[in-house]
Structure formats: structure tokens, C-alpha cells
Amino acid sequence: PLIMPGNLPLYDGDVRNELLNYLPAGWDPVLERDIDGDRSEPWAIEGGDARLGKVHAARRVARTIFLGSAPSPNEQTARGLPLDRVLLGAGVPGGSLGAYKDALRRMAESLHHLNTANDRYWYDTRPNLRREMESRKQRFDAVHDILPVVKDKLQAAIGNAYGLFTGTHVFTPSSDIMDDGQLRLVVLHPQHGHVSTGPSKALDEAQQILRLRGEQPRLYQNRLIFLAADQNTVERLYDQVRTMLAWKSIVTDYKDTRIVLDNLMARNADESFAQSRDALKRTVVDCFKYLLVPSQVLRGDDRPGDVQWEAHRLSSTAPSMIQEIERQLKENEHLIFEWAPVHLERILRKLFWKDEVDEVKAMDVWQAMLRYLYFPRLRNEDVFTRCLTKGGESEEFFGFAYEKTEQGYKGFALGTTAPILD
Template identity: 30%
Template sequence: MGDPAALIMPSTIPLDDAKVAAELTQYLPDLWKAIIDTDIDGAGSTSERVDRGSALYGKRFTARRLARTVFMGATPSVMSGHKGVEKKRIFLGTALPGDVPGNFHSALDQLASGSTYLYSEGPSYWYDTHPNISKTARDFADSLPIADVWAEVHERLAKNRRANTYFAGVVTAPTGPPDVADTEDTRLVIVGPEHKHLKGRDDSPAMEFARRLLTDRAGGMRQFQNSLVFLAADSRRTEDLEKATRNFLAWRHVLRQSAAMQLSGQQEQQAKTRMGEADSVVTSRLVEAYDFVIHPVQEPGAPFTLDAVEVRSGEDLLVRAGKKLHDSGDLSTQWNARAIHRDLTGVLGKAWAEQGHITLGVLWALHAQYPYLRRLRNRDVLVEGLDSVFQNTSWEFEGFAFADSYDGERYDGLVLPTDSAGAPAYVDGLLIVEPKRAIAQREAELADLMPNVDPVRPDTDQNRRGDSGSGGEIRRADAPKAAPTRYFGTVELDPVAYQRSFNDAAAEVLAHLARVPGVDLRVTVEIEATTPAGFDDVVRRIVSENGATLRFTNNSFEEE
């Protein structure tokens, strides 16, 4: 069969050789020679320009070999009902030892967009004798103002405006500080491609734009600097994104103007196909271009600086940006009591130690304001972290207590994680209290509630029992007094805030009685309700059924 290396591949046939071209085109209409010179082979052809524009293609003549293969494989089918040769067969007819097949895809795309006579439909490609509409599209693409190109990119970025696991909100392609509200929840700002970032440059357009947004807001200075992070395009890839977007806009224009341009059915189908292909390329280039997450970092007492990290995985812009920050510890969607205590005794230690407490509202504002504190997705993350203290058995050393208010001497509504009353209402005014102060107050309150021991009394006749004249049994005043063995208490609950009143009673009284070893604790609730108008049938039915379900011993309505 001969030496396999001597086999001639379609891609190796030198169509730029006059004798070879003449031999092949003698069976074809004369205009094919001009088509070969224009698009397929030789100096100045489309394939030669594509190779010349890329070191990857040029050193192996990749585009030229692909064009030759398409011509050799598809030309016999031009007059048939099934034109073209499929992409996989084109690659098989082109590949030589040392080729990188991945380069074939992009080279063929560039041939299709730059050729005058090359057509494509689905996976098939062919050269035809009728000029395609690529030149019209190319001319339109070249004439587009850059602002129109980036406007299309902005519109595509806007499709990512949705809250997700990592960010409470997304801002796309803002023009300046007025477009970005100064709020506390963490948002991702997707910077427009006109503000691109160059790796290693602290003064790139993207970095300068991020600084401006972090410093200014509409009407003044920005307060919540730790609530913004940025996703920026890599300057090395924005050129490809621009070219792909221009190509898409050009083919969309051709398709929209198909009637005015009096396109044939084949040309209209070509425009539709090419626009779809260009649309996919723009989507791909967009993901590839947005490769840097920029966020502020800070040491306590120092101004913030910006850090830019590359993102190299994931198809979803928002998810991959959030995951990168989350994995590096620069964004948290969960928080815990130990971490909060670490901050309160660390970077916030001076203020917490002096006051003994900090409000929830202030703590959340500090997280949103200063990058030296952990960046949290939103306020709910901090609240969940605070609430986790109720599962922390060592809260005295790495936790905190809560209170409603402080009058300078005493905390009102004090709640310890060990209290059975449960968590407080997580309002901005809630005090997060230092454990030592909370425990000291609770111990003082317990001391006030303990019964006093009677002092030693003198021996008097009042301390004697029995008949005074018969030498009955005498109990001396200095004998130990027996401790009381029964407690009974009644409290009237606030009829409006009955749940809070009951919780207070449970925390301040029931909790301490329940801790006594061997105690037999019984708690009953007595409910009395009267109304001059009387209770209607619906209320009577619901209350009676629910009371029976809850095993009320007395559960009835009556007339006074």
C-alpha cells in the first residue's frame, strides 16, 4: 500500500500553485479561480490573512489547510441538494502530526466570518460561486461605535441581576457612584468592559473605578465600603469580546434588514445561522473575559486597599465570583458566636470592654463599613451567628448574653444563653452583653431572691413550747432554722405582651426552681376572659377544641 506518510491529504494540495489550480478548475466554471485567490489560497487570500494574524495558526498554516480541505471536500456537492462537508470531516482532512485540534474550531470560525464565498449551515461548510453577505456584515461591524458595542455587553450583563447564595444584590455596569446605593447588604458590582483590569496593575481602569465607587456615593462619601465587591474584565480578553460582539451585532443587523437588502432565502438562512453562532461566541467570550474579583481589604487603623484575584472556573459569573471570595474567607454566608466573640474581644475589644455591650445595629453597621471585619452576605447571617450562642456550652468564655437596655447600672431584660426563655427579638437596639457583666448581674439578682436567714435571737419564753409549768420541750433561739420546703407564687401576665411576660417569669423564677435537685415543680396557667358582648360560636368552638387538645383541666364558657 506504500508509505502512509506519502498519502496526500486534501489540506496539503497547493491550490496557490498555478498548474495545480488550473488542473482542478478546468472542470469548474472560470470564476472558481478568482474564488481560490480571494478566499482559499495564495497571497492576500482570506486564509492567508487569518494565518498571518495568529502565531498559533501561522506557523502551521492552519487556516489555509482548513480552507483547502473545505474546497476539495465540498465543491463537488455545490450543485446538489445537500451542500457542504461536515466539520468533523474537515478536521480529519486537515489534521497532521503536531496539530492542536482545538485550534481548528477558532480558525474555521475566523475563516467563516472573513470569507466572501464561504457558507455554513449547522455543522457543514462549503464555498459557493455567489458572494455571501459576510462583507456587508464586516463593514457594518467595523463602523460600529465602541459605545454601541459595550452597550450590548451591558445588556447581557444585566441578565445577571439576581440575588443568589453569595450576594444580596447585583449592580451591572454602573456609570458612577450615583448608580450604586450606599446600603449594608453585600452586593456584587459587575464593572463594564470599558473599565478593564490588567493583572498586577494597581492603577488599571477597573481598580481606579472601584476606588471611586468605594469612596463616593450620590451626595457625599460612601459609608459602607465593606458591602461592595467587584467583578472586572481582563484587559487581555476584552479585545476578543469586542470583536465577537461586533460580529454578532453585524449579523443581527443583516438579518433585520434582510427585506431591504433583498436577500435570497439562502442568504437569509446564512445570516440567521451566523447570528446564532456569533451569539454563542459572545456568551463564551463574556465568561472568559470577566476573570477578576476586586475587593477592599484593610488593617485596623489603616485605610483600605484593593486586592484583585483571578477566577478560573465556572460558567455562572455570579456563582464563581462568590465562591472565590467565600473560599478565600473574604465573604461569609454563615457566621457563629465564637467568631463574633473573637471580634468583640479583638479588633472591637476596646469599645466592648469599656461599655460592656454593643448593639446589634452598631455591630452590623461595623461589618458593612470596615473591611477589617468579615464581610457578611446580609444582616441575617449576623443574626444567625448571634443565635448560635444558645448552642454554645462555653458561652461564658467565647460567647455573650443579651439585654433590652442599660440604665447605667443594670441591664433590663437580661437573657443568658442558659435561660429557658429562649432567644430575644433581634432588633437593632438589642444589646450584646459581655459575659462577665451578665453573670455578675444575674448572681446579684439571685442573691436578692434568696430568703434571708434570721439572726440569732435571745432565749425567751416565746421560744418555749409546751405547758409553762410542766417543764415541756424547749427550742433554743440559736438552734438552726429549718429551710422552707415549698414555694407558691402567682403572677398576672400582661394581657397584651403575654408571651414576653411569661418568658420573663420563666427565666427569672421557673428556671432557678427547676435547677434545685429533686424538686417537684408544677406549673399551671389560669386564664380568665370576659366580654360584655359575649363569645361567638366560632371562638367558643376553637378555644374549646384547642383547650381539650392541650388537656386543660377546666375548659368551659359560662354566663355571669
């Protein structure tokens, strides 16, 4: 009679020992763990699904792949068995093949010594690289291993931001974020993620940094912009970092001869490492996508109301993260690159020229704009200076003088000026 590969009783000690006589050392634990017997993974898969257990689908598939791939695997021109051969050896005449396909899929996801590539399947005494990778992922600690990688990748994604921000602070304590009137981007720690609805840890942390530098009140509050992670994406980001680090460790161990891989496995490890690095770059950009911008509105008595926050979602398909940040700030008028004198005059009349006060130092106005969230946020001092110059030259808004004396304004000029901030 014809004995199909799927019928071979590899759980039987005599049959197993007879086959092992023809194989190199190392196959006994593979048989026990990944192929047949009541302590094997295929047995457990069948035990968890009555549909598979009824026809012994997982064990029949495992026996077939073992018989077709175990002998001299390194000498095979095409490694392993194609799917149709696996089904031919495992299936029962007249029965449905769906259970065997399902069993094979589950086995490929969980067995340590079952390998697959190009729709072919084979066993090897060396562990499956993907199973090895999944096992190594558990080595990496969030604080010591994952966060440094996230920080490096995020800094690389932001790139050179100095054309827009004087400083970029990634996961920086509030005490180390300078309070000097320069425009700064503060990237919040992933544990302070943002959600579009409901309480936001990001807003709580941003509010704290905005209010204090360490334990001291922060003066220049109108110079901080915040970037936060999507709270729902942080775990996916951490998992992607673990995947990249695991593949990296496998490639490193192979190059340092701490593990042995054949040419195909080594090539697969290199490709998987490269793919995981590329995927991590995309995941970082997709995760850190909320731009948080503070502002205030003056009430009827000209006193500032509560701090208000606007959250803008960055596009992950933008040419660069910093360009997308700049676009969002411009389009939503959170950062002013050119300022018309008419807007400055309106602010002067409302907040400075009142109660019989009809002059103000230009530097005092600029300092107020750096500090208070109810003022427009200008990109830098040059924007303010250009506005002063245009306003003075127009003869419609304001004039300039070097100082005020008892005799009047010294060096008063209207219609032509080169303003000096002092």
C-alpha cells in the first residue's frame, strides 16, 4: 500500500529513531518540538481548533514538509516544498484542503524551525529567523534601548530646523529648555501622547513646560511650539523599534560569527533589517504628528483669558517634517513671517497708547510680544524691525525719536526712518 507523507507516524519512537539514523545530529529536538508528538506545537495547534484536530491537519502538514525537506537541505537546488506539494502529501483524497492551508499558515507564524520563502516551506535545525527575531525583541528595554533610537530617528526626521527654530528640544526636561526669547520647538516625550478627543497627557505636559522652566516661572511663553506623539500610535512605534533592533542584532551576530546562517538566511536577515529601518522612519513621522500651539485672547477688560490650545495634524506624506511644521504654522497664522504696520498700530492703540500715554519704547513692545500669548507670534526680531521701518516710512501710522526730553522728542522722524530697538 502507498503510505502518504502525512500518515508517517513520527510520534512513534521506533519510526522516529529509524529516520534520525539517516539525518545529521540536531533533528531530534526539531521533531519533538515542531513536527509530531503530544508535546509538539502542531499538536497544540490542533488542540485549539477542532476543525484542524479532526483531520490532524497540522501534524500531517508538518510530517509532509519534514519528509520533503529534511534530507541534505543545503544541497537542494530549490529549498523546500511548494504549497501544492505540501497539500498533495498532507491532504486526504476527497477531503477539503482548506484546513491544511489554515494549519500551514498558523504553523508558519509560530514554529521556530519552519522556514518559508518564495511560497516554499522547509524545516531546518537552525531556528526560523522570524521566530528568532520575535524572541530577541523581548530583550530591549523601553528606557535604555528604545527611547534613544526614537530620539535619534526623530531628530533625523526633523532635520536642520535652524532656519525656522533657534532650538529643537527632543524629550528635554523643562529646566533645560532655554527661556531667552528665541523661537523653540519642544518635542514631548512619547509617554505624554495626544488624543484628539478626551483628556490629553500632551496638553497637560505642554502647559507645565509653558508655565515653568524647572521650578521658575517661564518669561518668554510666546516662543514655544510643541510637537506630540499620537497616543494611539506609540505602542506601534515601540514595537517597530524592537523589530529593527532585533534584526540588527541578528545581522551583527552573523557578521561576528556568533551565529551560523546559510547564504539564503543571511540574505533574508540583511533584507529584513533594511526593511525594518525604512519602516521605522515612516512610523516615527506617522507617530509624531500633532503640532500643539498655545494662545490667549484678551477679555473685555483687556485681561488675558485662559491659555487655549490648537492641535494640528501633520501630514506624513509631506516632503519633510520641518517643511510641514512651517506650512501649518504659516497657514494657521501661528507664526508671522511678514507683518503689516496697520496691525502693529492697532496693538499700540489698544494696549500701549492709553491713559494719556502716547509713546512707548520699541524694545518694550518687542519684549511684550515675546512674552505674552495674546500677541501675534513673529518669526524673529527682523520681522518686527521691517514692520517698524514700513510703518515709519508711510507717514500713516507712527513716527520715531531717539529719546524724550522736557523740550520734546529728540531726533523725531516721520516718513523716513531706520528704527533702532533699545
